[in-house]
Amino acid sequence: MSIKRDIVLRVRIAFILTFLVAGAVVFRIAKIQFIEGEEWRSLGETLGMQVMNVKATRGNIYADDGSLLATSLPFYRLAIDPYLPTNGLYKNNIDSLCYLLSRYYGDLTPTQYKRKIDRARKDGRRYLTLNRQEIGYQDKKHMENWPLFREGRLKGGVLFEKVEKRFLPFSHLGIRTIGSVNANDRGTVGLEYSFNKQLAGVNGKGLYQKMAGGGWKPIYDGTEKRPVDGYDIQTTINVDLQDVTESALLDELQKHNADYGVAIVMEVKTGEIKAISNLSRNTDGDYYERYNYAVGNQGSREPGSTFKLASMIALLEEVDIKLTDTINTGDGSLEFFDKTMRDHKPGGFGTLTVQEVFEKSSNIGVAKLISQHFGNEPEKFINYLKRMNLHQPLDFQMVGEGKPYIKDPSDSTWSGVSLPWMSHGYELKMTPLQMLTLYNAVANNGKMVKPMIVKGVMKADRMVEEFETEVINDRIASKETLRKVKMMMEGVVERGTAQNINHSHYKIAGKTGTAKKVKNGRYVREYYTSFAGYFPAEAPRYSCIVVIDNPKGYQIYGSDVSAPVFKEIADKIYSLELDMHEVGTQERTYVTGVFPHIKAGKRDELTMICNELGISNHAKTEAEWVKTDVINDAVYWKGNTVKYEVIPDVRGMTLRDAIYVLENLGLKVKVNGRGRVATQSLAPGGRIAKGSTIKLQMS
Known part of the structure; x- marks a missing residue:
């Protein structure tokens, strides 16, 4: 019996102890919740706070006319502090708010949104993400x-x-020139990288509190440091010319299934780059901008025959030689020590003038001329190249410029064949931009200017830092030498290797280039093709270089592959910039006071007018539409053929005749001014695109 009482006593004592412990726990919970709650919550909030960066807004990148090339757009995530509104304000507005949230996002019903916010408010939460979807600025203003x-x-x-x-x-x-930024808003390539310091701005500081679910809520306690937004940069890029350049390059790359291509358009006087495109092929066969071959090390290659311009400048500066002097290039092959040099024409060119050597791009002719006059002192030839600044980088505004390689006799790789091979663009390396700078200098009457792609750094409309045109070399050669090489470059297009791009409306001057590529230390049958030059040759405004690497098929020369891209770019720029046409319109001379103002029109109507006025007129053609020539005291009619799907030349026509011709070909016509057609926006001879509009300037 005593044992039983002992057991019951022990159970009662255990129960009482358990009850007391449980009561103490409940009491402590109640004390923390209702008596010490604010103190503990305040401590918890303090421990969950952290000073964090407040990102500065990155600056914009603008084109030459102020068009936006890159900008940072604000997007927003919507959150709420559900505990903050007063009870009356909350009750009066919550239903309407939840209805609008449901209608905008469409992910929850109004009831579900209300339940979500009510629960957070009841729990005393100070931060609730309503939806993680990012909204635009206009939607934010509406909300x-x-x-x-x-x-x-x-x-x-x-x-x-x-x-x-x-x-x-x-x-x-x-896109490759503009560049990109990473997740930390730092530039990774292109202008975004090169001008990251100016664009990035300075981040601010702010106090943030960590909330349930891992989010951070800003605490506005007056200690925050406001960020300083980045500066803007204005580039020299022209959007229209960039579009023209990329399209022309892409078409030819696809046509020849080439590995990559480069095209640069530069303003002659200022060195401002108006367009720059670098397209390379990916594994799917599509072309995109992956690397800046125009500027970077990977684009530094043996240029081939475009380098003959530098060789000819050195030759003409050193020797009193006439363009009509001759040299025998033989049967197309010539031994130099243990190597054989060949011309591209089977059987060779035989005897050529100095001008023809350049126009027909005879490797043997150039090599013999350079070897004959510099063979005993090759340092002299190298010194001329250095006078043209071809051995130094351009200190271009974008990071990553490739360094040119011009060897000299002190180089360990110099040999007896170095000079003749260098004369036509081998055993040296240059980037397309460095080569273009030389051609631009010739177009600029010998003044070599530094290429420029950024005009200035701005804060709003205020220019903080402005970049002026820098002169690298006041004169790379004498006036006489420049006159001669200009003649030869025009001859390349008129009679030489680039006859296929000869144009009747304006002149192009330039040089083709085709170089074999090196693989595993040996030259292989893969080619680096190029064309460099300027236009219009009569009054150069733009210089341009086109490079296409490893074209496939039977067309592998610079004249077949790169030159047509140059011509398409030049044609489209010519059609866009009407004031360039003035050179062409001044070529025809009309005698006022003797003949009426007759330039072009329908032949039978013009003939009738001349006959009525007693003016002698003669037809050289039976064409329906004609232009005029004035010879002695007579008017001669020349054919002005109108072909289907080809843009006609309506300059000199009356408005009535011009509209009749153009609209019958399906073109839409816009007219400015009165009188006869002075200029037209689409270059004659080009293909008519469906729905095209042509602008006519009358005078």
Whole structure:
């Protein structure tokens, strides 16, 4: 019996102890919750706070006319402090707010949104993400007028968390040149990288509190440091010319299934780069901008025959030689020590003048001339190249410029064949931009200017730093030498290797280039093709270089592959810039006071007018549409053929005749001014694109 009582006593004692412990726990929980709650919550909030960076807004990148090339667009994530609004404000607005949230996002019903916010408010939560979808600035402005939100951050508790994203208004146009940024908003390539310091700005500092779910809520306690937004940069890129350049290059790359291509358009006087395109093929066969071959080390290659311009300048500076002097190039092959040099024409060119050596791009002719006059002192030839600044980088504004390689006799690789091979573009390396700078200098009457792609750094409309045209070399050669090489470059297009791009409306001057590529230390039958030059040759405005690497098929020369791209770019620029046409319109001379103002029109009507006025007129053609020549005291009619799908030359026509011809070919016509057609926006001879509009300037 005593044992039983002992057991019951022990159980009762254990029960009492358990009850007391449980009561103590309950009491402690109640004390923490209701008596010490604010103190503990305050401590918890303090421990969950952290000073964090507030990102500065990255600066914009502009084209030459102020068009946006890259900008940072603000996007926002919507959150709320559900505990902040007063009870009356909350009850009066929550239903309407949840209805609008449901209608905008479409992910939850109004009831589900209300339940979500009510629960957070009841739990005393100070931060609730309403939806992770990012909204644009216009939607943010609209939401700021919604119920509860219209009370603002301090009363309504609304939080718009700003997230900035880089946006390119012209999509992939010039994307490698413009560049990109990483997740930390730092530039990785292109202008974004080269001018990251100016564009990035300075981040600010702010106090943030960590909330349930891992989010961070900003605490506006007055200690925050505002960020300093980045500067803008204005480039020299022209959007229209960039589009023209990329399209022309892409078409030819696809046609020849080439590995990559480069095209640069530069303004002659200023050195401003108006377009720069680098397209390479990916594994799927599509072309995109992956690497800046125009500027970087990977684009530094043996240029081939475009380098003959430098060789000819050195020759003409050193020797009193006439362009009509001759040299025998033989049967197309010539031994230099243990190597054989060949010309591209089977059987060779035989005897050529100095001018023909350049125009027909005879490797043997150039090599013999250079060897004959510099063979005993090759240092002299190298010194002329250095006087043209071909041995130094351009100190271009973009990071990563390739360094040119011009060897000299002190180089360990120098041999007896170095001089003749260098004379036509081998055993040396240059980037396309460095080669273009030489051609631009010739177009600029010998003044070599530094290529420029950024005009200035701006803050709003205020220029903070402006970049002026820099002169690298006041004169790379004498006036006489420049006159001669200009003649030869025009001859390349008129009679030489680039006859296929000869144009009747304006002159092109330039040089073709085709170089074999090196693989595993040996030259292989893969080619690096190029064409460099300027236009219009009569009054050069733009210089341009086109490089196409490893074209496939039977067309492998610079004249077949790169020169047509140059011509297409030049034609389109010529059609866009009407004031360039003035050179062409001044070529025809009309005698006022003797003949009426007759330039072009329908032959039978013009003949009738001349006959009525007693003016002698003669036909050289039976064409329906004609132009005029004045010879002695008579008018002669020349054919002005109108072909289907080909843009006609309507300059000199009356407005009535011009509209008749153009609209019958399916073109839309816009007219400015009065009188006869002075200029037309689409170059004659080009193909008519469906729905095209042609602008006529009358005078």
